[in-house]
Amino acid sequence: MNSSIRLHLFALAVGVLATLAGGTKALAQSVGAPAALDRPALLSPKAAGRAMLTLARAGTRLVAAGERGIVLYSDDGGAQWKQVATPTSVTLVALRFADDKHGWAIGHMGVILHTEDGGQTWVKQLDGLHAAALVAEAARRSGDERAIARAERLLADGADKPFFDLHVENATTAIVVGAFNLAFRTGDGGTTWLPWQEHLENPKALHLHAIRKVGKALLIVGEQGLMLRSLDGGEHFQAxxxxxxxxxxxxxxxxxxxxxAYGLRGNAYVSADAGSHWEKLQTGTVASISAATQLGDGRVVLASQAGELLVAAQPDRAGAIPTFTPMAGKAGLPxxxxVQDAHGGLALASLRGVLTTPVAAAPQP
Structure with missing residues (x-):
């Protein structure tokens, strides 16, 4: 990995956002789309050691994705990984599965990939230029001058905005969010994607970093403390x-x-009422928290940019403030x-591939 890519991936791990130019074959001549967008990922015996940015479970299978469009899967808890073909070489940053077969991967240049066989094969459903064209079409239909102006800027930028996260409701319905308030929704498995940013109360067009469902509510968080919530299935998000x-x-x-909710400088908060009230958690770190998961026994694990794994009992009521305890050992890199694999161990995405560790290494709080 050259130094510029290493620096870029490190910045992504600590939440400093990068944007890359993007495009589709259909519009390539007009904006000069980079070749990486439509160039298949290089199949390499060294792929398992590349920078991985996201992990997901597809049934008992582990799936990982990261730099240069690399996607891997493992059916033995991460002991062995197999790379699969993907139709793009751009960096992939998030994976989600509706079940053991249907899932999506998203990333830079507005890329959305889809699988129907548990991550063994992938097709591209959307990219940055197609996304920009859809936003412009929707803005023109609305007649909203501000929306039209924003869409024209998006087109002029070359649609270089990355996606960062997605909520998968089921095999047909998903919402994808990204930089500068970029949001899309599908209700037909990704055959069509609808621009969704006008459904969000985000007038500053702040970056959208994560989206999750809790109970009947959908929440989105992003930069500068941005929090949005929908109580109507994602139709409207209020600040x-x-x-x-x-x-x-x-x-x-x-x-x-x-x-x-977790973020910069070790900050994490818990809500028992879908975001109306929050209590600060004692994480015991000043490093930025980059990921979290819940174990089968209910404990919560946080992963940090400093390579720490922190574990605590699940908060059981509003006002409860559990103390996070470091797990034995440290990864030594962001x-x-x-995620917890089907065999009970932990799989960790890192800038040197996927690492594994037994949960037994975590002390009981």
């Missing part, structure tokens, strides 16, 4: 007061219908995602 003015990097919904 919420935020307990923290710094950037949020992610959300974790727990099985007890509580929500944990962690970008964490």
């Amino acid at each position: 919420l007061p935020s307990p923290y003015v710094g950037s949020w990097f992610g959300l974790l919904e727990t099985r007890g219908e509580q929500l944990i 962690l970008t995602d964490v």
Whole structure:
């Protein structure tokens, strides 16, 4: 990996956002779309050691994705990984599955990939130029001069805006969010994607970093403490007061219908009422928190940019403030995602591939 890519991926791990130019074959001549967008990812025996930015479970299978469009899967808890072909070489930053077969991967240049076989094959459903064209078409139909002006700027930029996260409701319905308030929704498995940013109360067009469902509510968090909530299935998102003015990097919904928001400088908060009220968590770190997951026994694990894994009992009521305890050992490099595999261990996405560690290494709080 050359130094410029290493620096870019490190910046992404700590939440500093990068934008890359993008396009589709249909519009390539008019804006000069980069070749990486439509160039298949290079199949390499070294792929498992590349920078991985996201992990997901597809049934018992682990799927990982990261730099240069690389997607891997493992059916043995991360002991062995197999790279699969993907139709793009741009960086992929988030994965979500509706079930053991249907899922999406998203990333830079407005790319959305889809799988129907548990991550073994992928097709591209959307990219930056197509996304910009859809936004412009919707703006012109609305007649809203401000929306038209924003859409024209998006087209002029070359549609270089990345997606950062997605909520998958089921095999047909999903919402994708990204930089500068970029948002799209599908209700037909991704055959069509509808521009959705006009459904969000985000007048400053702040970056949207994460979206999750808790109970019947959908929440979005982003930069500068941005918090948005929908109580009508994603039709309308209203702004919420935020307990923290710094950037949020992610959300974790727990099985007890509580929500944990986490971000810069070790900040994490828990809500028991879908974001109306928040209580600060004692994480024990000043490093930015990059990922979180809930274990099968209910404990919550946070992963940090400093390579730390922090574990605590699940908050069981509003006002409860559990103390996070470091797990044994330290990765020594930024962690970008964490999930528990079907065998009970932890899989960790990092800038050197996917690492694994037994949960037994975590002390009981």
